[in-house]
Amino acid sequence: MNTQYKKGVLELCVLALLEKRDCYGYEISEYLSNHIDIADGTVYPILRKLKNDGVVSTYLQEESGGPPRKYYSLTKLGREAYKNDRAEYLNFARAVKTLLEDDNHDKE
């Protein structure tokens, strides 16, 4: 699939994860690469972009027996953006699904 296209959707997935709770980078990378076929390295650029956009913020938290982990959390603007983008994406996906399934139907 087109990587540029995937990247936009992945951003939404990251926001969806962070909407539930704060996560550290590795957690997000693991979760996404388990569910979606992407290279592990793709998630960090997305996180950085979201941070530059002011949609997520980071904080460090000490973990027992290890270096402090960098946690990502949604900002207020991030929540707002997530709400908008989610509705937009779901509408879009629904429309595409209807269109594609309709096409299949005709061929049968």
Place this chain on the structure above:
Amino acid sequence: MTKNDYLAKLMNELKKNAVADASDIVSEYEQHFAFKMADGFSEDEISAKLGDPIEVAAQFERRNDAEPFSGKKATTIVGLVFADIFVGMFFILLFVWEAIMAAFSLVSATIAVSLIGGFNIYALIPPIPYGCGVIFALSLAALAVLASTGCIYFAAFIRQLIRSYGRFHHNAIASASGNAVLPSLAIHPQLPARTNRRIRTVALFSLSIFAACFVLAMVVSMVSSGVFEFWHAWGWFGYDGPLYKGGAL
């Protein structure tokens, strides 16, 4: 590729692409290696799963080159300063209107209370029979409620307008400096549907009470004074009416 090779190559590529905070990024990948190795993966496997460092580095946004944007940003800021001055004056007008409505509501309520309670502060209320006064008082009380409902709605409107303008301000600067733009905000108050319904009900109710009581009060006053222009009969506005001489009806 070993961990050290991978990280070194990544660092190199990031620097080549002029990405900001390269060492911070590399340390995040270093942590990724640490987590994965703790799960029992080999350095080679982890490197392969991460993807080619050249491709990974290419996905990071390049540092905003200050030069191409600085001119545009300065123009935007100057423009915004002028916009702020005009919009600021506009907001002052809105606040004044809010204050006028609040004062109007307060005055209506005070007159209503005075008419019903029979006070006449500084003799500001012209002479009026108590019965007519009470009906006028009811219409004024309804007007006070209507005005304060208006105040509440208008305050919500001003608040949303300010937020919306703030967002526009933020977005103008963000787009001039090449940052991401946030969704813009609506300008009408975003009240919950229930509050909206209540405000509408109260406004309609008080408006009809006001209209009904006001017409009733006029009619009753005309009938009880016996003339169409009852204010002349009762000596309002400096008249010496036939029914009013020197302070008493």
